[in-house]
Structures are given as structure tokens and as C-alpha cells.
Amino acid sequence: MRKIFLKENILFLIIYGFSLIFSALLIRAIYPIQLQLQKPIFFDLIELNVIIPYWLIYFAGSINIFLIWMIAKRFIIGHLALIPVLIYCFSPWSFYLVVTNSFYVYLLTFILIIFQGILLIKSRRFRWGMAAFILGSILFLYSFVLGIFIFPILITGLSLIKFVSFKKIRPALFIISFLCLPLLIANFKNQAGTGNIYNNQVALFKDPGHMNAVNVFQGESRKAGYSFIVKLGENRYIYFSKYAFFKAIKHFTPSTYFTGQEGLLKFSFSPPVYFGFLIPFLYGLSLIFKSPALRNGLAVSFILLVPSFVSKTLVNLNRLVLFEPVIVFVISLGMIKIIQNRKERIFKLMLFLTIILVSVQLLVTVFDINFREYIRYERYLGGALQIGD
Amino acid sequence: MLTLIGGFLRFYNNTQNHISLNIDEVSYGYSAYSILKTARDENGVFMPLAFQSTGDYKSPVLIYSLVPSIAIFGLNEFGVRFTTALAGILSIPVFFLLLKKLVKNINIALIGAALLAISPWHIFYSRLASESLMSTFFLMLGVLFFLKMFEGGKIWAAGASIFLTVSMYTYHSQRLFIPIFIFLYLLTGFKRFKSNISNIRIFILGSFLLVLPLFYMTIFGSAGTRIGMVFLSQDIEFTRYVILDHIQRAGEQFLLFFFWIKRYLNYFQPDFLFFTGLNMTLPGTIGLGVLFLFELPWLFLGIIKLFKNISSRLIILWILLGIIPASLANNDQSSVRSLLILPALLVIVSLGAQRFLEIAQSLSNKFIKLGFFSFYGFFIIIILIQAYLIFAVHFPIQQGEAFMEGTKETVLYALDNKDKYQEIVYDPYRGIEAPYIVNIPHMYILFYSKYDPAKYQTEAKHFGKDTFGFDKFTIRKIDWREDRFKKGILFIGSPWSLPENDLAEAEILKKIYLGSGRLAFFIVSPKE
Numbered sequence: 017m018r019k020i021f022l023k024e025n026i027l028f029l030i031i032y033g034f035s036l037i038f039s040a041l042l043i044r045a046i047y048p049i050q051l052q053l054q055k056p057i058f059f060d061l062i063e064l065n066v067i068i069p070y071w072l073i074y075f076a077g078s079i080n081i082f083l084i085w086m087i088a089k090r091f092i093i094g095h096l097a098l099i100p101v102l103i104y105c106f107s108p109w110s111f112y113l114v115v116t117n118s119f120y121v122y123l124l125t126f127i128l129i130i131f132q133g134i135l136l137i138k139s140r141r142f143r144w145g146m147a148a149f150i151l152g153s154i155l156f157l158y159s160f161v162l163g164i165f166i167f168p169i170l171i172t173g174l175s176l177i178k179f180v181s182f183k184k185i186r187p188a189l190f191i192i193s194f195l196c197l198p199l200l201i202a203n204f205k206n207q208a209g210t211g212n213i214y215n216n217q218v219a220l221f222k223d224p225g226h227m228n229a230v231n232v233f234q235g236e237s238r239k240a241g242y243s244f245i246v247k248l249g250e251n252r253y254i255y256f257s258k259y260a261f262f263k264a265i266k267h268f269t270p271s272t273y274f275t276g277q278e279g280l281l282k283f284s285f286s287p288p289v290y291f292g293f294l295i296p297f298l299y300g301l302s303l304i305f306k307s308p309a310l311r312n313g314l315a316v317s318f319i320l321l322v323p324s325f326v327s328k329t330l331v332n333l334n335r336l337v338l339f340e341p342v343i344v345f346v347i348s349l350g351m352i353k354i355i356q357n358r359k360e361r362i363f364k365l366m367l368f369l370t371i372i373l374v375s376v377q378l379l380v381t382v383f384d385i386n387f388r389e390y391i392r393y394e395r396y397l398g399g400a401l402q403i404g405d
Numbered sequence: 406m407l408t409l410i411g412g413f414l415r416f417y418n419n420t421q422n423h424i425s426l427n428i429d430e431v432s433y434g435y436s437a438y439s440i441l442k443t444a445r446d447e448n449g450v451f452m453p454l455a456f457q458s459t460g461d462y463k464s465p466v467l468i469y470s471l472v473p474s475i476a477i478f479g480l481n482e483f484g485v486r487f488t489t490a491l492a493g494i495l496s497i498p499v500f501f502l503l504l505k506k507l508v509k510n511i512n513i514a515l516i517g518a519a520l521l522a523i524s525p526w527h528i529f530y531s532r533l534a535s536e537s538l539m540s541t542f543f544l545m546l547g548v549l550f551f552l553k554m555f556e557g558g559k560i561w562a563a564g565a566s567i568f569l570t571v572s573m574y575t576y577h578s579q580r581l582f583i584p585i586f587i588f589l590y591l592l593t594g595f596k597r598f599k600s601n602i603s604n605i606r607i608f609i610l611g612s613f614l615l616v617l618p619l620f621y622m623t624i625f626g627s628a629g630t631r632i633g634m635v636f637l638s639q640d641i642e643f644t645r646y647v648i649l650d651h652i653q654r655a656g657e658q659f660l661l662f663f664f665w666i667k668r669y670l671n672y673f674q675p676d677f678l679f680f681t682g683l684n685m686t687l688p689g690t691i692g693l694g695v696l697f698l699f700e701l702p703w704l705f706l707g708i709i710k711l712f713k714n715i716s717s718r719l720i721i722l723w724i725l726l727g728i729i730p731a732s733l734a735n736n737d738q739s740s741v742r743s744l745l746i747l748p749a750l751l752v753i754v755s756l757g758a759q760r761f762l763e764i765a766q767s768l769s770n771k772f773i774k775l776g777f778f779s780f781y782g783f784f785i786i787i788i789l790i791q792a793y794l795i796f797a798v799h800f801p802i803q804q805g806e807a808f809m810e811g812t813k814e815t816v817l818y819a820l821d822n823k824d825k826y827q828e829i830v831y832d833p834y835r836g837i838e839a840p841y842i843v844n845i846p847h848m849y850i851l852f853y854s855k856y857d858p859a860k861y862q863t864e865a866k867h868f869g870k871d872t873f874g875f876d877k878f879t880i881r882k883i884d885w886r887e888d889r890f891k892k893g894i895l896f897i898g899s900p901w902s903l904p905e906n907d908l909a910e911a912e913i914l915k916k917i918y919l920g921s922g923r924l925a926f927f928i929v930s931p932k933e
Contacts, residue, residue: 229690233799240798249790258691258698262680271670275663285647291666380659391649 027098028085035081035105041382042115045389049281051334051403054119056159061202061209070117076125077114081105083128084341090135092352099355100348104340106378109288112280113337116403120323120337126156127320127338130170134180146188153192158199161213162326166319173316177309219328220263221256230255266331267321270294273343278331281403283396284389286381288333288340292373293347295366300350310349317342407501407515411522412494415531419490420482423533424801424920425808430534431848432458434485437471439858447851449862454574455622459845461634466543466575467536480855485534492542493531497522499542500748503549507719507752510759517755525792526695526740526747529683537744540576543568544583545748548719551587554604562604566611574619578730578742586726587612593718637665640735669732677738678704684740684807685800693795695740695747699785700754706764707757723749802920806837809844811917811925815897816849818915818928822895823877826930832883832898837923840901847873847880889931896929903927 059066081101088100104110113121133149136142157163171189175182203210215222230252237246271277274294276285289297304310320342323335351370357363397403426434436456439447448457456463470488478484500521505514521527530538547568554561569587572579591598591605598605637643643664644650648657671677679694679701686692696704711717724746731742765781768774805811812835819829831847834840851861856876867874872881883902888894895914896903908929917926 225689229687232687232690232803233794236802237794237798242794242798245790245794249787249794254787254791255691258680261698262675262691265675265679269674271667271674275667275670277667277671277674285660285664287663291663376659377663380656380663383656384660388649388652391652392646395646395649 051116057161058158061206076122107289108286126152177312218326220326283393290374290377292370296350297347300346407522408497411497415490415493419532424805425810427808431852436468536576537741543572562607570615581730635734672728703754703757706760707753710756826895827893829895832902835899
């Protein structure tokens with residue numbers, strides 16, 4: 017047992033080491049490009065200029081890898097628990113965002129801490145679980161204005177699907193509510209500030225192009241003599257509903273995650289997750305649809321799509337990194353089943369294709385980052401060192 | 406009944422909407438006219454299998470099919486668009502028969518035929534002269550005959566080989582798709598097909614013989630030129646932003662492979678399928694996808710039902726392979742190049758629609774059932790209203806320029822006043838935002854003047870650096886700083902080459918506006 021434990025730790029350290037090399041390569045290629053730095057909401061409301069420092073985001077990025085391993089070990093036995101770590105470390109997504117100091121990498125840490133806390137509570141390590149759950153929740157709520165919607169819905173969802181007993185976490189919820197009082201007071205004292213922060217975060221319909229489009233459509237139709245049916249078919253409620261629906265569906269499209277369609281940091285050709293992982297992803301998804309418990313869990317996790325959904329762009333990969341662990345775990349589920357059934361011909365083929373495609377794309381990506389990524393950034397963004405949210 | 410509805414939607418006002426003949430339509434029309442009059446194309450080649458046209462080597466089938474149409478209706482918008490509209494109408498009963506053969510259920514077949522009759526994708530391409538639509542029509546016929554040949558009868562095998570090869574002659578996408586599709590379909594179901602080996606032999610032999618000339622043309626002749634022109638490696642996004650104009654050439658092939666995967670998966674994006682795929686409205690706005698939004702839940706239900714259906718292999722292969730030719734071209738999400746997957750998509754949507762109705766009808770509570778049907782019915786009506794307004798109102802205004810709106814008016818003016826001028830100079834570059842659209846006005850001149858093909862084939866044409874001319878017409882860039890002093894010449898150009906501030910009022914003979922109200926052309930002549 018001790019040997020196995022040591023072996024797993026060594027393997028984890030090896031994978032972690034590779035991730036550091038990849039990060040170093042990225043830093044060498046694209047530093048000092050950075051995303052717009054953000055302050056935790058609490059400090060913004062009390063008008064204290066506290067910006068998350070770079071080193072904290074690098075630290076958060078490292079902690080995320082560790083937390084994913086911890087969570088994986090709760091569900092997966094043996095070496096296979098390293099598969100989610102492997103997938104996470106071999107996907108460019110979070111690494112690009114860590115290197116460019118993304119606020120959402122920092123937020124992801126708290127979500128993972130919350131989840132790990134719930135798992136510890138379930139496994140009867142109650143005190144540690146409560147501590148992690150409370151700490152993660154407080155830091156999350158104090159950092160992120162949308163946390164006030166996401167956190168309750170997430171916890172309610174997990175309770176409804178019976179993933180965690182509401183009775184067990186009730187004491188923690190009371191403590192969290194109590195500890196949130198300063199935040200509440202800060203909100204009331206600076207309502208204008210709260211409004212500004214909220215408006216910056218929620219920009220779903222902020223693009224003036226939408227209203228212009230509605231006006232153009234209505235103007236043209238009225239001029240053509242269709243005044244009556246314009247009110248029915250081309251009013252702004254219908255247009256905005258269609259747009260919102262369109263945005264929502266984009267978040268469920270494979271090419272968003274497995275190709276460079278949306279452009280990491282708006283310029284990269286690297287995909288968030290390597291294309292080869294699409295095969296175990298689709299297989300994992302089919303397994304999830306067959307299991308009511310997994311299906312319900314997946315449905316609850318969709319709340320993590322909200323920050324990207326309410327952003328100004330169709331898909332915001334920076335905000336969507338909150339959903340990356342879900343993608344990783346779906347891929348892992350598929351991958352593990354493929355490995356376990358690898359003696360069958362079809363699974364052997366799937367495994368072979370996955371490994372080949374991921375390996376080739378990894379090499380191509382590393383080479384591409386080294387030689388072309390910075391030039392690509394200059395062509396797309398004109399050399400502006402700070403990229404907006 | 407469905408065919409009649411489909412016919413109305415395809416024929417009604419099709420000479421005015423799409424708003425103008427585009428470059429390809431004008432080329433098809435004049436080439437067909439030239440064949441009609443002289444049995445040669447406009448470059449003098451006798452009965453070609455690839456029409457040089459504007460240098461893009463067009464496929465022959467559509468052009469030859471236009472010959473009787475132009476003979477009957479004349480060289481005009483209706484004559485050019487008639488054949489495709491007819492193929493669009495005939496597609497409806499053919500698809501009904503094909504769907505009935507695939508799913509063995511007449512209700513689903515009727516649903517599918519209805520969906521095809523009102524399909525925005527199919528209607529869009531039925532209303533203009535389209536190689537892709539004609540090719541898809543022959544493809545459906547070919548697949549129908551192909552499936553029937555397994556029930557016996559050599560006539561079906563012969564018919565399948567004829568229609569599938571005609572489809573390949575009609576459009577480029579099918580040349581790649583059909584051989585791979587048939588091969589993989591036969592390979593993956595070989596055990597089942599062993600009993601029909603004689604029909605398969607007839608089919609393969611017939612197809613091979615019929616496709617030989619095409620194969621020769623593609624590999625050794627001019628038809629292969631088109632492939633080089635449109636291949637993915639020429640894509641601007643790829644060259645400029647991925648390989649960065651060939652900086653560090655090593656590894657470009659691998660980048661091209663992953664770029665292709667991105668383009669391939671883009672055809673499964675919701676924007677292409679349901680929101681903007683037909684590009685009928687301004688960029689950045691929500692218009693019409695290739696499918697209606699109300700078909701989205703039917704598509705999902707259809708995918709689930711498909712795996713339980715015996716024809717799933719054919720449909721899956723059809724879609725997955727059908728996107729390959731389109732994804733290898735230098736356009737992102739091209740609705741014309743991917744049109745060949747429409748029948749397969751509609752099979753899935755039809756299966757899903759039937760399942761959707763079953764689910765709705767199984768609702769036990771009468772009020773919930775009524776509410777559900779009312780809500781969904783209202784939703785369908787809203788989407789259809791939007792589609793109608795996009796087709797009838799917004800598309801002609803917002804995308805008129807893409808269909809060369811205004812060119813006809815300039816050409817007609819030039820032809821009406823030709824005798825007053827010693828030369829007519831036409832600047833081929835136009836565009837409201839920037840002069841990035843190349844007009845190819847000489848084809849419009851040939852078309853609308855019904856220029857004698859025999860004369861055009863043999864008369865001397867003048868070529869120069871970026872200049873082309875015949876008769877009194879010269880196609881070149883206008884440089885108003887010098888051209889303003891040339892009297893007795895008519896100049897036609899966009900405001901980019903004829904800046905309004907530089908024109909005297911007396912020199913402006915006519916202004917041509919688009920339906921959007923924006924100025925597209927000036928027709929001017931310097932005064933004494």
C-alpha cells in the first residue's frame with residue numbers, strides 16, 4: 017500500500033513538473049501580456065486598491081492541480097485518479113490564463129476548495145470539511161459579485177440531487193451567512209459601487225449592435241409595409257431571447273472546447289483542450305446520460321457557465337475556465353472506461369486515436385507557441401499588453 | 406400538395422429576389438446561350454466538359470441544362486433560374502420517396518417532405534442558379550436508386566451509377582464525397598450486400614466508365630485548377646493568422662490539419678445550423694440558419710432515435726463525409742458547399758419531429774397538452790414570420806451588394822447609350838465599405854446585350870496590364886485624375902474610383918443606389 021501511495025505521489029510530481037515546464041514555455045513566449053487585473057469585490061466596495069498579485073494567481077494555478085487530484089481520488093481508485101490531473105495539465109486552457117494572471121483561475125481555486133470541503137464532509141472528516149467549505153465559500157463570495165447567485169444555486173442543486181445532505185452543511189451555511197455580514201454592509205453602503213461592478217460583470221445585452229440590429233430590422237420591415245407583423249416577429253424581446261439562447265447553446269458546442277474556434281485570450285490558435293480528448297469526452301458524455309445520478313450532477317454544474325454566459329462576447333474562455341474541471345472529469349470518465357475495456361477492438365482503436373491525436377497536437381502546440389504565438393498576438397491585438405476581460 | 410407549396414416558395418418572384426443575378430449566374434447564362442447559338446462556349450471551345458468562364462472552370466451540367474430553358478424563356482433572370490427552381494421542386498417528391506425507403510414509415514416521409522418544402526436552405530439555393538442544388542437533387546436520386554438496387558433489378562444499378570456520376574459532374578463537392586461515401590457504405594455493410602454482388606458490379610462498372618472523363622479532366626486538365634484555387638491552405642485566416650505568412654515553415658502541415666479540424670467542427674456550430682448560416686443579414690446580426698430554430702429539439706430527438714434505426718449508418722456517413730469537401734475549402738461555414746448534407750440532416754430532423762409528436766401526444770393532462778401545442782405552434786409561427794421577413798425584406802436590402810445589385814442598371818444604361826460614346830470604361834472594383842468586390846462587368850455586358858457569341862468568340866479583344874476590352878467596352882481601374890480629361894468616353898465606377906467631390910454636376914449622368922439607399926455607382930462623362 018505504501019509503495020502504491022509513493023508511486024502515485026511520484027507520478028503526480030512528474031505530471032506537475034511537466035506542467036511547470038509548459039508554464040515556463042508559455043511565460044517565455046507571451047510574457048508580459050496579461051488580462052485585465054481585477055480586485056475582489058469587497059475591496060472594490062470599500063475602495064481599497066487591493067489587486068490580486070501575480071504570484072497569488074500562479075500559486076492558485078498550482079493549488080488547482082493539487083485540488084483536482086484530491087477530488088479525483090475520492091471517485092477514482094488507484095493510478096487512474098491521475099488521469100484528470102494529466103488531462104488538466106496537458107490542456108493549454110488554464111495555463112494560458114495562469115500566465116496572463118486571470119482572476120478566474122483564482123476563483124476556480126475557491127470553487128474547488130468548496131467542492132473538496134463537501135467531499136470531506138461526506139467522508140466524515142467533518143471538521144476539515146467544514147473548514148474548507150466555509151473558507152472556500154467566504155473567499156468566493158467576497159471576491160466575486162456573481163457569487164451571490166452562483167453559490168446558493170450550486171449548494172441548493174447539490175442538496176436536491178442528494179449529493180450532500182442539507183442538514184450536514186446547515187451549520188456551515190449559518191457561519192457563512194454571519195461572516196458575509198461585512199460584505200452585505202459594504203454593499204448597502206456603496207450601492208452605486210455594487211451596481212457598477214455588477215454592470216461590468218453582466219454585459220449580456222450591452223453590445224449596442226443588438227439594439228441597432230432590432231431597429232434596422234424594424235425600420236426596413238415597416239418601410240416595406242409590414243408594420244403589424246413586425247410587432248409580432250421582430251420585437252426586441254424576441255431578438256434578445258434568440259441571442260441569449262444562441263449564447264447558451266455555444267457553451268454546449270464541442271468546438272468551443274476542443275478547437276481554437278473562440279481563441280484563447282482572443283488570439284491564440286491553441287485549443288483549450290486538445291482535440292484528441294473529444295473521443296473520450298463524447299464517450300464519457302454518453303455514460304453520463306445513462307446514469308441519472310451523473311446526469312443530475314452534470315446539470316447542477318451548468319451553473320458554472322453563468323459568468324461566461326453573461327459576458328459581452330459569445331463565449332468568454334477566461335470566465336469559462338470555472339467549468340474546465342467539469343470538462344476534465346467528463347473526459348476522465350470516458351478515458352477510464354476506455355482504458356478498462358481496452359482489450360475490445362473498438363476501445364483499443366479509441367485509445368490509440370486519442371493518444372496519437374493528443375501527442376501530435378501537444379508537440380505541434382509547443383512548437384507553435386515557441387515560434388509563432390507572440391507574433392500572432394501582435395497581429396490580432398496590435399501589441400496592446402493588456403487584454404480586456 | 407407539398408410539392409405545390411414548395412413550388413410556390415421557389416418560383417414566386419424569383420426574378421426579383423434574389424435581387425440580382427450574381428456573377429456565377431450571369432456566367433452560366435451566357436455560357437448556355439453561347440452553347441445554344443454556336444455549340445461552343447464563349448471562349449470558342451466546342452461542347453466543353455469544364456467551362457473556363459471567368460477562370461474558375463465551371464462544371465458542365467447546370468450550363469447544359471440551361472440551354473433549353475434559355476431557348477424557351479430567353480436570356481434573362483427567369484431563363485437562368487428556371488432549371489434550378491425546377492430541380493428544387495422535383496427534390497420534394499424524390500426526398501419523400503428516399504425517406505420512405507430509409508425509414509419505411511409514410512408519416513415520417515411526409516414530415517420530411519414538408520420540412521424540405523419549407524427548408525430555408527433549400528429555398529435559398531432553389532431561387533438562384535445553383536450547381537450545388539442541382540447536384541444534391543441528382544445525389545438524392547442516385548442514393549434512392551442505389552438503395553433500390555439491393556432489392557434487385559439491374560435498372561436500379563444503372564440508374565444509380567448514372568445519377569451519382571451526373572451529380573459528380575454537376576458540383577465539385579460531390580466529386581470527393583460520392584466515391585468515398587459509396588466505398589465506405591459498401592465496405593461497412595459488405596456482409597449484407599454479398600447477395601447483390603452482380604448489381605454492385607454493374608453499378609461500379611457503369612460509374613467507373615462514366616466518371617473516367619471527369620477523372621481525366623480533374624487530374625490532367627483544367628478542372629483541377631479550381632481545386633488549387635479554393636483549397637484550405639489558401640484561406641486568408643490560415644495564411645495570415647495561423648502560419649503567419651509562412652514564418653517558420655516547419656510544421657505548417659500539422660497546423661493545417663488542426664485548422665481543418667476546426668473548420669470541420671464549425672459545421673456543427675449552432676450559429677451555422679440555426680442562427681446565421683445562410684448569411685442573409687448583416688454580419689453580427691441574427692438572421693437565418695440552415696435549419697429553423699424550431700427544428701432544434703427535433704434534431705436532438707432525431708439523433709437519439711437515429712441510432713435505433715436501421716438506416717443510421719448511411720445517414721451518419723452521409724453527414725460526416727459530406728462536410729469534408731466543404732471543410733477543405735477556403736471559406737468558413739459555406740452553406741453552398743455543404744448543401745449536400747441537407748437531405749441527411751432532414752432525415753434526422755424528421756425522425757425527431759415524429760418522436761416529438763409522440764411525446765407531446767402522450768401527455769396525459771389535456772390542458773398541459775393543449776398549452777404545449779399552443780406554445781410550440783406559436784413559436785413556429787414566429788420563426789416562420791421572421792424567416793419570411795428576412796427573405797422578403799431584409800435579405801434584398803442587406804445583402805444586395807453581395808449579389809452585385811446595381812450592376813444590371815449600369816450595364817443597361819451603357820447599352821442604351823452606347824452609340825453616343827467612342828469608349829465605355831467600367832471599373833470592376835466596387836463596394837460600399839471598401840472597393841473589395843470584383844464585379845466582372847464584362848459578363849453582365851455580354852448577358853444583357855445578348856452579345857452575339859459567334860462574334861465574341863472570334864473578335865479581337867484587347868488585353869493589357871489589369872485591362873480587358875472588347876468592342877467599345879474596356880474593363881479597367883479608373884484613375885479620375887487622368888481620366889477626367891478624356892472626352893467622349895463614358896465612365897462607370899463606384900464612388901471609390903469616382904469621388905463625388907471631384908465630379909462636376911454636369912458630368913454626372915446617373916447615380917445608381919442600392920436598396921439600402923447607399924450609393925453604389927456613378928455614371929459620368931467628362932464634359933467639353
